[in-house]
Amino acid sequence: MGDGESSSGGQPLSPAARLFHAPRINCYIIAFMGCKTKINPDVVKAGLEQTLLKHPRFSSKLVVDCGKKKWRRTTVNLEDHVIIPDLDPEVDFPDQFLEDYISNLTRNPMDLSKPLWELHLLNMKTSDAEAVGVFRIHHSMGDGASLVSLLLACTRKTSDPEAVPSVPVKKRAGSTNSGGFWWLFIAVWSGLRLIWNTLVDMLVFMATIVFLKDTKTPIKGSPGVELNTKKFVHGTVNLDDIKLVKNALNMTINDVILGITQAGLSRYLNRKYDLGAKQGESNIPKNIRLRTAILVNLRPTAGIQDLADMMAKGSRTRWGNLIGYILLPFSIALQEDPLDYVRQAKATIDRKKLSLEAILTFVCAELVLRIFGVKVAAAITHRILFNTTMAVSSLIGPLEEISFYGHPMAYLAPSVYGHPQALTLHFQHYSEKMTIALAVDPNVIPDPHQLCDDLQESLKLIKDAVLKEELIKDVV
Structure with missing residues (x-):
């Protein structure tokens, strides 16, 4: 992430990325990852260092240069992005608590002085997971399909910790060209x-x-x-x-x-x-x-x-x-x-x-x-x-069960908010x-x-x- 790049230059935002920063279309992607075990924050941070931080978007902040918005590489302090709330392990109604916690996130915009993503690690047992990780990513960083694919690229098969997940491949429709008048x-x-x-x-x-x-x-x-x-x-x-x-x-x-x-x-x-x-x-x-x-x-x-x-x-x-x-x-x-x-x-x-x-x-x-x-x-x-x-x-x-930096996942539930629909x-x-x-x-x-x-x-x-x-x- 060279110093020269941190102090000058940068990549201009795409037209769609600029659109997602407009006041009435300020959208965020949010992804819930239920884990079957408690989450070890140190292991997750070490994994992020080796994967996600090497992606240019996740190590770049938004700057305005001569009136134009650009992505500029910067040094990432993981402590600013990995958030570990102090939770009561005996909280009543943990599912409701999780819903309220995530709902409160939608009240607050992200700090534009740092890369536009954060990961919340909640070591709290819910009805369908032992712990939950919640990514919040500004939509200007990419489309939903690409960002979810990127998160999945940070995971590995539970049965083979060295292998990335396999996903179904869409089959191309076969040709119906049989020749002649009817074709x-x-x-x-x-x-x-x-x-x-x-x-x-x-x-x-x-x-x-x-x-x-x-x-x-x-x-x-x-x-x-x-x-x-x-x-x-x-x-x-x-x-x-x-x-x-x-x-x-x-x-x-x-x-x-x-x-x-x-x-x-x-x-x-x-x-x-x-x-x-x-x-x-x-x-x-x-x-x-x-x-x-x-x-x-x-x-x-x-x-x-x-x-x-x-x-x-x-x-x-x-x-x-x-x-x-x-x-x-x-x-x-x-x-x-x-x-x-x-x-x-x-x-x-x-x-x-x-x-x-x-x-x-x-x-x-x-x-x-x-x-x-x-x-x-x-x-x-x-x-x-x-x-x-x-x-x-x-x-x-994925076709098989996967693990997020060694933590087997129970479910993945992405969504989006900030657009004018209920x-x-x-x-x-x-x-x-x-x-x-x-x-x-x-x-x-x-x-x-x-x-x-x-x-x-x-x-x-x-x-x-x-x-x-x-x-x-x-x-x-």
């Missing part, structure tokens, strides 16, 4: 659909910026929601249950995840409206407009091995935020057949896959940033997010489990555990429907 017809038809879907999506996107708002529901935030304290809860489901539905209905895990989300929200809102309908009948008003904003990182995420090599050997790898948007509508209603939730979700996602919405929204955002500056870009981003209801994301995780859902795969992490504004959603239960119950109902209809065909 040409399908290619032309797909091209026409791509153009039409993109045109419609961009018109809706522009309308959302100008006037098109989601329906005011019990989960829709009010003005200033981005400034409110957030609350974080999580639950765990069996990944095999999701795979069972996926294989039975010939769809992807993301299709099932969004179907579960659609079903869980419908159950929760039906209870919230409670208009006095008879048992089993819907309380939900018709024609609710409820959309989720999905932020898509257009830069391929570096592999865990690549990131581990970068920290160990100083090799180079791609890094940074290249973010586009997808606005995904949910159908909010009680369905007689639970499988309709996932079938509807798959149809919506399949249509979005045949659109250039994410790429064009990224290009438009870049143009606005370069021509009109950060303030205008932040105002537009704020309107898009505020005029929709929520955000959803999902990440692939609800964010994140699905994180880890080993044979899927963690559902919720970030909510408790002024809007005072009972996030109930919503989490509804999501878990929805998966159970969908799985039971698959078994009842005997749709399973040699599910692996």
Whole structure:
């Protein structure tokens, strides 16, 4: 980290990084790591010295040089970043204490005079862990997928302490080029659909910026929601249950995840409206407009091995935020057949896959940033997010159990806060489990555990429907 670099020069922030420092889009990524053993702070600090501190972002602070924001390398004092609160080991209701502790973190911005990350180590037994580590990282340091991958690159397989975790690799779709007239017809038809879907999506996107708002529901935030304290809860489901539905209905895990989300929200809102309908009948008003904003990182995420090599050997790898948007509508209603939730979700996602919405929204955002500056870009981003209801994301995780600097992990639950929405859902795969992490504004959603239960119950109902209809065909 040479002195010359500490005193002069530096790397300019990317346009997206500058956007995340705008007052109304000041976002942070937060990641909970439940451990199966007590955490040894000295071991963790030694591990950070050998890994995370070798990444340029984690050893650089934000400076303003001639009016431009830059990352400048600096010497990191781990005592300023690894926070070990003095806890009462006999505290009553430890789960509630943990939620309150993390919620209080969202009240305080980070100190810009040092690198924008911190790790809280809480040696306190909760219902699903012996201790918990909590990373808080400013979103300007990278996109969520890259930062979680970087954290995973600091871990090792519990069964092999020298090996980095292995993650599933997405299979490329096979070519359907069989030659002849029908292939040409399908290619032309797909091209026409791509153009039409993109045109419609961009018109809706522009309308959302100008006037098109989601329906005011019990989960829709009010003005200033981005400034409110957030609350974080999580639950765990069996990944095999999701795979069972996926294989039975010939769809992807993301299709099932969004179907579960659609079903869980419908159950929760039906209870919230409670208009006095008879048992089993819907309380939900018709024609609710409820959309989720999905932020898509257009830069391929570096592999865990690549990131581990970068920290160990100083090799180079791609890094940074290249973010586009997808606005995904949910159908909010009680369905007689639970499988309709996932079938509807798959149809919506399949249509979005045949659109250039994410790429064009990224290009438009870049143009606005370069021509009109950060303030205008932040105002537009704020309107898009505020005029929709929520955000959803999902990440692939390790196939096997892993250890964080020798501490076996029970779960991983990342999330985000600081954007103008009252609800964010994140699905994180880890080993044979899927963690559902919720970030909510408790002024809007005072009972996030109930919503989490509804999501878990929805998966159970969908799985039971698959078994009842005997749709399973040699599910692996």
